[in-house]
Amino acid sequence: MTTVHIPTPLRPYTADQATVQIDGDTVGAVLNNLTTTYSQLGVHLRHPDTGRLRSFVNVYLGDEDIRFLDDEDTAVPPGAELTIVPSIAGGNSTLPTLDHSEIERYSRHLILDEVGMEGQRRLKAGKVLCVGTGGLGSPLLMYLAAAGVGRIGIVDFDVVDLSNLQRQVLHSTSNIGRPKVQSAKERIHEINPHIQVDIYEEALTSDNALRILEPYDVVVDGTDNFPTRYLVNDACVLLGKPNVYGSIFKFEGQASVFNLGEGPNYRDLYPEPPPPGLVPSCAEGGVLGILPGVIGVIQATETVKILLGKGNTLSGRLLLYDALSMRFRELKLRRDPHAKPITELIDYQQFCGIPGVSAHDEDDAEAFDRIDVVEFKTRWDAGWRPYVLDVRRPAEAEIARLSFADKLQPHGEVATIAGELPRDRDIVIHCKLGGRSAKAAATLAGLGFDRVFNLEGGITAWSKTIDASIPTY
Amino acid sequence: MSTLSFAAGALKAVHAHALQGYPHEVVGILAGKNGEVTAIKALINERADSAHNRYRVSGLTVMRAEQALEAAGHTILGYYHSHPDHPARYSDYDRDHALPNLSYVIVSVDNGEIADTLSWRLRDDRSAMDPETLNLNGAAS
Numbered sequence: 001m002t003t004v005h006i007p008t009p010l011r012p013y014t015a016d017q018a019t020v021q022i023d024g025d026t027v028g029a030v031l032n033n034l035t036t037t038y039s040q041l042g043v044h045l046r047h048p049d050t051g052r053l054r055s056f057v058n059v060y061l062g063d064e065d066i067r068f069l070d071d072e073d074t075a076v077p078p079g080a081e082l083t084i085v086p087s088i089a090g091g092n093s094t095l096p097t098l099d100h101s102e103i104e105r106y107s108r109h110l111i112l113d114e115v116g117m118e119g120q121r122r123l124k125a126g127k128v129l130c131v132g133t134g135g136l137g138s139p140l141l142m143y144l145a146a147a148g149v150g151r152i153g154i155v156d157f158d159v160v161d162l163s164n165l166q167r168q169v170l171h172s173t174s175n176i177g178r179p180k181v182q183s184a185k186e187r188i189h190e191i192n193p194h195i196q197v198d199i200y201e202e203a204l205t206s207d208n209a210l211r212i213l214e215p216y217d218v219v220v221d222g223t224d225n226f227p228t229r230y231l232v233n234d235a236c237v238l239l240g241k242p243n244v245y246g247s248i249f250k251f252e253g254q255a256s257v258f259n260l261g262e263g264p265n266y267r268d269l270y271p272e273p274p275p276p277g278l279v280p281s282c283a284e285g286g287v288l289g290i291l292p293g294v295i296g297v298i299q300a301t302e303t304v305k306i307l308l309g310k311g312n313t314l315s316g317r318l319l320l321y322d323a324l325s326m327r328f329r330e331l332k333l334r335r336d337p338h339a340k341p342i343t344e345l346i347d348y349q350q351f352c353g354i355p356g357v358s359a360h361d362e363d364d365a366e367a368f369d370r371i372d373v374v375e376f377k378t379r380w381d382a383g384w385r386p387y388v389l390d391v392r393r394p395a396e397a398e399i400a401r402l403s404f405a406d407k408l409q410p411h412g413e414v415a416t417i418a419g420e421l422p423r424d425r426d427i428v429i430h431c432k433l434g435g436r437s438a439k440a441a442a443t444l445a446g447l448g449f450d451r452v453f454n455l456e457g458g459i460t461a462w463s464k465t466i467d468a469s470i471p472t473y
Numbered sequence: 474m475s476t477l478s479f480a481a482g483a484l485k486a487v488h489a490h491a492l493q494g495y496p497h498e499v500v501g502i503l504a505g506k507n508g509e510v511t512a513i514k515a516l517i518n519e520r521a522d523s524a525h526n527r528y529r530v531s532g533l534t535v536m537r538a539e540q541a542l543e544a545a546g547h548t549i550l551g552y553y554h555s556h557p558d559h560p561a562r563y564s565d566y567d568r569d570h571a572l573p574n575l576s577y578v579i580v581s582v583d584n585g586e587i588a589d590t591l592s593w594r595l596r597d598d599r600s601a602m603d604p605e606t607l608n609l610n611g612a613a614s
Contacts, residue, residue, distance in 0.1 A: 008539075008549060009574040043599055044573060056570045058532035085532035088516075088552055090567040090577070091498055092526050092559035118565070217523055240521045261519045309527070 002030050002076050005083040013040040027059060028072030030082055045084070050113055055309075058085040067312075095121035096150065102194060106148050119308045120148060124194075126307040129153040129213055131204055131232050132222035133184040135282070135292030136246050136299060138170035140220060143300040145188040145195050149307065152188065153198040153216055156180040163473060167289035204228055206345035209235040218303050220244040222296065224282060226273045227348035233258060233266035237342045242315075244302050246295040249279070251288050251323040253295035256314045256333065257302050263315035268336045273352040277439055284432065286395075291323055367445035368438075368452040371428065373461045380404075386426035386453065389414070391440040396432060399473045400459060411436040411443075418447050430455035430462075432473075477550065477576045477592045478509040478608035488587050490515050491555035491580040497524040500554040502538055503578060504547035512547055514538050527566075528554050551576030551592075558582070561589040563602045571595040576605060 001021045006014050014020050015038075022037065024030030031053075035042035042048075045057050053059070059066045060083040066074050076082070098106070098120060109115040115123075126149045130137050133156040144152055158180050160171045175183040181199040188197050200212055204223075213219055213235050221232045221243055229247070236243035242260040247253065258265040298319065305311045318331040388404055390397060391411035401408075409417050411431060421427060427449060431437040434456050441454040455462075463470040479487075483505070490499050490513070500518055505511035516538060520527040539549050552575065561581035563571075571577055573595045581589040593602040 007572075009572040012574055040597065054569075056532075056572075085536050086572055087530060087532040088500065088535055089520075089527070089529040089570040090500075090554055090564070091520075091523075091528055092556040092564050092566075240524070242521060259521070261521055307523075309523075 001078075003081045004030065004034055005081065007084055007086055009086075010041060010044060010084070013044075014038050024076060026072065027061060027066050027074045027076055027082065030076055031059070031072070056087045056089055058087055059083070060085055096124045097121065098124065102148070105192075105194075109147070114310045115308060119310070122309070123148045123304065123307055124150040126218070127151040127153070127216045128218045128220060128303055128307075129155065129216040130220045130222055131155045131228065132224065133168075133170060133180045134158075134164065134222060134224060135167040135248060135287065135289075136222035136296040137184070137220075138168045139293050139296035140222060140300045140303075141170055141184055141188055142191060143297060144303060145192045147300075147304055148192065148194065149304070150194070151196040151198065151216075153200065153212070154181050154184050155200040155202070155204050155212060156184070157201055157203045167287065167292050169293070204231060206231060206348065209345060210239065213239055213241060216241065218242050218244060218306050220299055220303055221246065222299070226279075226352045229266065230273065230351060231345065231348045234342045234345055237265050238345070242306055244299045244306070246292075246299045248287055248291050248295055249282065250285055251291060253291055253321045253323075255295050255298045255302070255319045255321075256317060257306070258315075260306065260313060260315040262335070264333045264335045265342075267339055267342070269318060269333055271336065271339060276353040277435065280436075284436065288323055291321075294321060294323070366442075367450075368441040368454055370456050371453045372456045373465050376428065376455060377466050384426070386428045387422050389421070389427060389429045389440070390431070390459075391429055391437050392431050392459075396473070400463070400470045402430065402459060402462065402470070405430075411440040414440045414443050415447065418444065418449075421449065423449060423451075426451045426453060428453045428455055430458050432458045433460055434458045474604070474606050475576075475594060476508060476606040476608050477503075477578070480505065480509055480511040483510045483513055484590070484609060486513050487553050487578065487580060488590075491582050491587065492585065494518075494555060495582045495585055496557045498526065498528045498555050498557060500528040500530060500552065502535070502542065503550045503553055503576060504539075504542040505550055506546075506548055508550070510550055512542065512545075513553070514542060525557055526559070549575070551578065553578035553580060555580045555582050558584065561591040563593045567593075568595065568599070568602050571599075571602065573597055573599075577602065578607075 001023060003019050004022050005019050022030050022034050024033050045053060047054055061074055061080060106120050109120050110117060128144055128149050130141055133154050160175045160178055160180055160183055162176055164171060170187050171183045179201055181201045185197045185199055188195055209231055219236050219241050221229060223229050233243055236259045243258040245258055246255045302313050305313055316333050318333050320329045388406050390405040390408045391414060393410050397408050429437040429441050438454045441452045444452050460472050463472045490501060498518055500516050502514040503510045516530045518524055518528045520529045556579055561579040577593045579591055592605045592607050594605055595602050
């Protein structure tokens with residue numbers, strides 16, 4: 001026999017008993033025997049159409065919510081106690097209506113019990129902001145538009161580049177050079193003309209973030225850098241909005257839902273950013289073009305579930321995906337009780353250790369020199385012949401290389417070849433954009449090399465300014 | 474028609490909570506004795522995603538709050554919530570999430586002012602909610 005605790009408002013149906021004794025091996029069996037014995041309880045505990053427990057009915061076995069055990073299949077040991085704990089919920093339904101063409105368009109949703117007319121109208125009433133219209137934003141925006149999310153905001157200050165099209169399927173070849181927000185808006189309207197699209201062709205900053213996020217129910221983080229990721233997180237915490245997170249690198253991705261209700265946020269996962277340069281960007285490290293498709297679609301799924309109020313979201317869970325091994329794993333996330341409360345937006349560039357534009361000039365402690373591609377060419381033409389060290393990875397050198405480079409050695413390994421490098425000659429170090437070569441230059445300077453130059457802008461600047469026959473990538 | 478009475482100050486406290494939360498929905502517990510509300514307990518709306526037209530409070534939170542009220546000698550009479558810029562009528566969503574044998578007071582807040590207050594009780598078969606008479610004599614005195 002199992003003791004079942006009945007909540008006060010339902011006791012009129014159990015002859016005013018606060019507890020009743022019921023048989024059953026599983027939670028589901030106990031509940032079924034309960035509603036057989038006390039038949040008036042049934043309609044209040046279970047939905048008559050689906051047979052499932054109503055969403056406001058929580059059942060505890062001892063002190064554990066059965067949703068975190070095996071739900072209704074949870075075995076009930078002898079002498080156990082079940083407690084029925086109703087949550088309370090409600091609200092008005094100023095939901096927009098659907099016209100006939102919308103009913104036809106969304107018919108595969110409407111026949112799902114979990115969506116139905118009410119759910120589809122909730123999607124239509126839904127307001128979602130997507131920060132970034134790149135790899136993650138592409139599938140996300142296309143599916144949110146197709147699903148009928150009524151109002152979609154998009155933030156991006158970038159223009160469509162040829163190197164985006166390997167993964168950013170929202171944009172097409174004919175849109176190269178155009179603002180991404182424009183290209184995105186047109187594509188969304190091709191998919192679904194019913195959607196209101198708000199475009200913000202600006203960088204999200206501490207000054208404008210609260211204003212831009214404010215009108216939306218859910219914020220989706222499709223950014224590719226740490227300062228913006230912390231900014232989106234902190235602004236969502238300050239405004240009390242859920243933040244649907246995704247990130248990608250090479251063949252691996254992560255996704256979660258932050259700040260939903262009392263759930264954890266990004267700072268509970270990563271209180272501090274990694275040291276600058278430790279985690280390469282996709283432009284430096286590369287990314288499998290399909291990877292953001294998988295992660296972005298997971299973000300779209302979570303967004304739709306939040307708007308519908310259905311299912312279990314990734315709140316409190318970090319989903320890890322590895323495309324090479326084709327495996328998903330999951331880590332538990334909890335609120336960090338020692339986390340400092342977020343009270344205001346800060347300077348996130350500084351927080352992430354990224355120097356501002358002027359910082360280079362003021363940084364006279366730097367132990368190596370910098371040279372731009374124009375000055376390099378001028379001096380080269382005048383007969384200067386420095387030793388040129390390429391610190392990119394071999395795969396990049398296969399795409400494009402400077403013909404006069406003397407050696408290729410990835411930037412993390414330059415110390416191992418210090419013995420081969422000349423100390424009586426100028427050394428110019430280059431990479432793709434100038435970031436990795438600056439680190440390598442600092443390493444060599446630390447080893448006593450005092451004639452080291454970093455080629456600003458890397459081979460990309462060389463291609464754009466000096467020699468267009470070298471492809472950019 | 475059943476009747477729900479409010480003691481002096483109790484309805485005022487409900488209205489103050491509704492105004493303070495506007496434009497978001499607020500929610501709380503109505504407690505008292507013999508069909509008269511003498512105490513209210515404001516709860517935190519957990520629906521951060523859509524707080525302007527939805528409320529939810531988890532079962533454990535509600536249970537703890539109710540146990541505290543009952544330990545202080547109160548009976549749980551029902552719940553109140555606000556409808557920002559929307560009439561004080563129950564919605565289908567309210568009905569789907571209601572329990573029988575309790576009063577559901579809905580406060581309509583229109584443009585930051587109290588517009589209407591109505592109370593509803595769920596039928597045994599869940600087919601509808603019926604209005605109940607609000608006795609505000611206590612509140613007015």
